[in-house]
Amino acid sequence: MKILHVDASSKFHQWSNSRALGRYFIEQLxxxxxxxxxxxxDVTEDVQPHISAEFVQATYTPQAQRTDRMREVLAESDALCQRVMAADALVCAMPMYNWTIPSTFKTFIDNIIRTNVTYSLHEDGSITGNLGDKKVLFVTTRGADLGEGSPFANMDAMTPVLRNTFGFIGVENPWFVDAQPLQFSDEAAREAGLKKAREELDAVSEEWAMSLVSADVIVA
Known part of the structure; x- marks a missing residue:
């Protein structure tokens, strides 16, 4: 299995819970x-360029009609899309910043949502996502508890952004493992939140491993 493992925490590696949980999942597999x-x-080190007017013009110009400058503008995005399309699965680990995704992960998204690359635009105006064959796991860490029944539950802008964005490019049922509450809680609550997240990651890794075994049996 080829995994594109994306980290988006601005914290140093040894201090980042999202980075640690992403590594934990890989280890369990x-x-x-x-x-x-x-x-x-690591999108905090390999930062993708923000969308520009040149980028928009180039990406909506048919490939055969693009100028050398257009191809230059799209080069980084093209390479990133190739990495995404070549992967069997994506494991994306990130903290919640101000109720939503880190800005560095937003630029990652902006660079991989590409017409007739990660989604197909048909003549009748309909759209088909091209990542339907990918397993996608989002590992998120949240300072507060945003679970059902929490006073902050309606502040979660992260989950719908990720679900809807990746749904647009064909990922219908991504996995979510959310570690919460972390920063704005006592030590016992933090440890409980991390323990629960690791248990959920154990279950997802078991599900992924079993699906690979089933696929091998069918092929055989």
Whole structure:
């Protein structure tokens, strides 16, 4: 299985819960005997360019009609889309910043939502996402508890952004594991939140491993 593993925390590696949980999930897959090829991307270090007027013009120009300058403007995005399309699965780990996704992950999204690359635009105006064959896991960390029944539950702008954005490019049922509450809680609540997240990651890794076994049986 080839995994594109994306980290989006601005914290140093040793202080980041989202980075640690993402690594934990990869380790659990390996412990279950899944052979992995990891393509790692840290969007806080390899920062994608913001969308510009040139980018918009180039991406909506048919490929055969693009100028050299247009191809230059799209080069980084093209390469990133190729990495996404080449992966069997995406593991995206990130903290919640001000109720939503980190800005660096937003630029990642902006660079991979590409007409007739990650989604197809048909003559009748309908759209088909092209990532329907990918497993996608979002590992998120939240300072407060935004779960059902929490006074902050309606502040979660992160989940709908991720679900709807990736749904547009074909990912219908992504996995979500949310570690909460972390920063704005006492030590016992933090530890409980992290323990619950690790248990959920264990379950997802088991599900992924079993799906690979089932696929091998069907192929055989």
């Amino acid at each position: 390996q412990h279950k005997g899944v052979e992995l090829e990891i393509d790692y991307l």
